[in-house]
Structure formats: structure tokens, C-alpha cells
Amino acid sequence: MADLFLKQAKQYWKTRPGYPQQLFDFIASKTPTHDVVWDVGTGSGQAAVSLASIYKSVIGTDTSKNQLEFAPKLPNIRYECTPPNMSMSELEEKIGTESSIDLVTVAQALHWFDHDAFYNQVKWILKKPNGVFAAWCYTTPKIDDEFDRVFQKFYSESKPYWEAERGLVDDKYTGVKFPFDPVDGCDHTGPFEFETKQVMSLKELFTYVRSWSAYQTAKGKGVDLLNDDVIEEFRKAWKEDENGEKSVTYPVYLRIGKAGGMVEQQAI
Ligand SMILES: C[S@@+](CC[C@H](N)C(=O)[O-])C[C@H]1O[C@@H](n2cnc3c(N)ncnc32)[C@H](O)[C@@H]1O
Numbered sequence: 001m002a003d004l005f006l007k008q009a010k011q012y013w014k015t016r017p018g019y020p021q022q023l024f025d026f027i028a029s030k031t032p033t034h035d036v037v038w039d040v041g042t043g044s045g046q047a048a049v050s051l052a053s054i055y056k057s058v059i060g061t062d063t064s065k066n067q068l069e070f071a072p073k074l075p076n077i078r079y080e081c082t083p084p085n086m087s088m089s090e091l092e093e094k095i096g097t098e099s100s101i102d103l104v105t106v107a108q109a110l111h112w113f114d115h116d117a118f119y120n121q122v123k124w125i126l127k128k129p130n131g132v133f134a135a136w137c138y139t140t141p142k143i144d145d146e147f148d149r150v151f152q153k154f155y156s157e158s159k160p161y162w163e164a165e166r167g168l169v170d171d172k173y174t175g176v177k178f179p180f181d182p183v184d185g186c187d188h189t190g191p192f193e194f195e196t197k198q199v200m201s202l203k204e205l206f207t208y209v210r211s212w213s214a215y216q217t218a219k220g221k222g223v224d225l226l227n228d229d230v231i232e233e234f235r236k237a238w239k240e241d242e243n244g245e246k247s248v249t250y251p252v253y254l255r256i257g258k259a260g261g262m263v264e265q266q267a268i
Contacts, residue, residue, distance in 0.1 A: 013044035013070035015208035017138065017198040017250055019107065021050070026192070027134045027256060028054045030183040031102045038101050038125065040118075041109025042079065045071030051105065052077050059095055085114055091121050101125045106135040111168040115177045126259035133180050133257055137169045138196060138250040141205070150237040158225055161214035172253040180257020191253035198250070202234060202242035 028034060034055045039048045042060030044067050052058045052074050061082045062068050068079045080094050095101070104122045106113070122133050140155050142148050168176045173191050182189055200208070206226055209215055218225045235242060 009044065009064065009066035009070055011207050011211035013067075015200065015204050015211055016043070016046055016108075017196045017248075018046050019050060019136070019252060020194055020196050023136070023194045023196075023252060023254060024050050024054060026194075026254075027103065027105070027132065030185075030256065030258070031132045032130050033102050033127075036096065036101050037103045037105060038095050039105045039107070041106055041112065042071065043067045043107075043109070045077065045079075047105055047107040048077050048079075049074065051103075055102065061095070085117055086121065088121070088124070091125065096125055098124055099127050099131070102127055102131055104131075104133045108137050108169075110135040110173070110176060111137065111165040112163075119177075119179055123259055129258065129260050130184075131259040132183060133259070134254060135173070135176070135178075135256075136194075136252055136254040137173050138252045139169060139172065141198075141208070141248045141250055143246055143248055146239075147234075147237040150233055154225075154230060154234075158212070158214050158218070161218040161221075161223070161225070163213065163217075166214070172251075173255050174253075176255060178255050178257060181260045183256055183258050186256070189257040190255040192256065194252040194254060196250050196252050198248050199245045200248055201245050202238045205248070206231070206234075 035057070037048075037051045037055045037058045039051060039058055039060045040062075042048045042062050043064075045060055048058050048060040049072050056076060058077045060068070060071060060077055060079045062079075063082060063084050065081045068081055071077075071079055073079075082090070082094060086094070092098075104126060125131075126133065140151055142151075178189050180189055209226060215225050238246075240246075
């Protein structure tokens with residue numbers, strides 16, 4: 001899983017959406033202190049940058065060095081390239097000690113993780129009882145009825161090239177394992193819905209598609225998902241000059257919970 005994003009880091013950085021301020025304000029309102037965040041699967045820093053304006057420091061980790069190379073360098077963000085499954089001693093060395101982190105975030109990446117091992121570490125490292133874990137995903141872009149129909153057809157045809165885990169995103173993270181208590185003021189852990197908007201040209205939308213792991217997987221099997229027929233269909237639905245920009249909306253689905261009581265001491 002961790003290798004899926006090695007090849008397309010530049011396309012990723014150029015075209016992936018950031019996330020709305022409302023999402024970060026909601027999450028930040030649930031952590032009593034705003035000291036340290038661990039953003040896991042940070043990619044090219046799409047969430048880390050916004051978190052850095054709210055929290056004193058952010059540690060952004062990713063298994064892909066290529067992705068991290070494109071992440072904006074800010075004085076209060078430390079990026080680390082980590083293995084897919086860190087040992088507890090690596091966790092303590094690179095991220096922090098037990099009960100030291102206010103917030104752990106995962107943006108558009110939780111579906112790729114080994115959940116049991118990861119949650120063990122999240123629960124160990126979060127401050128008790130109010131440290132917060134927040135993970136969100138976004139689904140496919142929306143513009144207008146005609147374009148959305150063409151995009152949905154294209155997305156369905158790309159299904160054979162997605163890993164099974166992508167199904168968790170299609171289900172808006174309703175089915176993702178989430179062993180956390182609801183945060184204060186909420187009676188469930190989500191999904192809570194937000195949306196993020198991005199202005200892009202059709203060309204940029206094609207670059208976004210090329211940043212999909214499924215696009216790269218298909219390419220590896222000799223299939224170009226964006227073949228001439230598909231491109232023509234998209235052009236017709238776009239209607240205007242393909243360099244002209246449109247506002248594209250992505251629905252975002254947040255799961256959020258808090259660490260709760262102490263966890264059993266792990267062997268380090
Ligand atoms: C779809 S990208 C999301 C990047 C960014 N957070 C965003 O919101 O756009 C998924 C990222 O998770 C990373 N990743 C996959 N498995 C990982 C793991 N086990 N630990 C840390 N990062 C991982 C990939 O390298 C990739 O950069």
C-alpha cells in the first residue's frame with residue numbers, strides 16, 4: 001500500500017485539494033490544548049500546513065520520501081519519512097512519548113493503514129483522556145449534473161484498478177474501524193460532512209486523475225484510463241475551453257473521537 005504513491009508525487013502535490021477551515025476549526029475545538037499534532041500519511045502536507053496555523057508544532061510523517069519532498073517547509077512543521085509499521089521504539093524516538101500528543105490526524109490515507117497496529121500506537125501517544133484522533137476522506141469531484149454523470153461512469157470503470165481498501169472511501173468512512181469515544185458535544189464519531197472546493201481547469205483535473213493510485217496501477221498493466229475516447233467525453237461534458245477554470249467540489253467525511261482512559265503499557 002505504502003508504495004502506491006511513489007511515482008506520482010508531483011501530480012499529487014499540484015492537483016490534490018486542501019481542506020476547509022471549518023474542518024480544522026471543528027477539530028481544534030475538540031482538543032483542550034493546541035501544542036502538538038501528528039499528521040500521518042501527510043503526503044505533500046495538504047493538512048499539515050493548515051494545522052500548523054492552529055497548533056504550536058506539527059509532525060508530518062509519510063512512507064514516501066517523494067511525497068514529502070513537495071511538502072511546504074514551515075518552521076513549526078517537522079517532516080519524517082517512516083516505515084509503514086513503526087515499532088514502538090521508533091514511534092517514541094520520531095514522534096513522541098506516551099500521552100504527549102494533542103491530536104493525531106489522517107487525511108485521505110487511513111484506508112491504507114494496518115488499523116489494529118496503528119490504533120494501538122495512536123491510543124498510546126495521545127494525551128489521556130482528551131487527546132483526539134481525526135481521520136477524513138473525500139470522494140469524487142462534483143461540478144454539475146452532466147459532468148458528474150460522466151465522471152461517475154469513468155470512476156466505475158476504474159474500479160478494477162483500485163485496491164479493495166478504496167471501498168472504505170466509497171462508503172464515506174462509515175465502515176472504517178474506529179475504536180474511539182465520541183468527542184465532547186457529540187454523541188457519535190461521525191462521519192461528519194464537510195466540503196472542500198478547488199478551482200481547476202480540465203487539464204488539471206486530468207492531472208488529478210493521473211495522481212490516483214488506480215491510474216498508476218492501470219498504467220502498469222498497459223491500460224491508459226484517460227484514453228482518447230474518455231478525454232473526448234470529458235471535453236464534451238466540460239463544455240468550455242479545457243484551460244478555462246471551474247469550481248470543483250469534493251465532499252469530505254470526518255470520523256473523530258477521543259482517546260478516553262489509559263491504555264495498557266506497551267512494551268518498548
Ligand atoms: C492519498 S495520500 C494522502 C496525502 C495527504 N494526507 C492528503 O490529504 O492529500 C496517502 C498518503 O499516505 C501515505 N501512506 C500510505 N501508507 C502509509 C503508512 N502506513 N504510514 C504512513 N503513510 C502512509 C502515502 O505515501 C501517501 O502519501
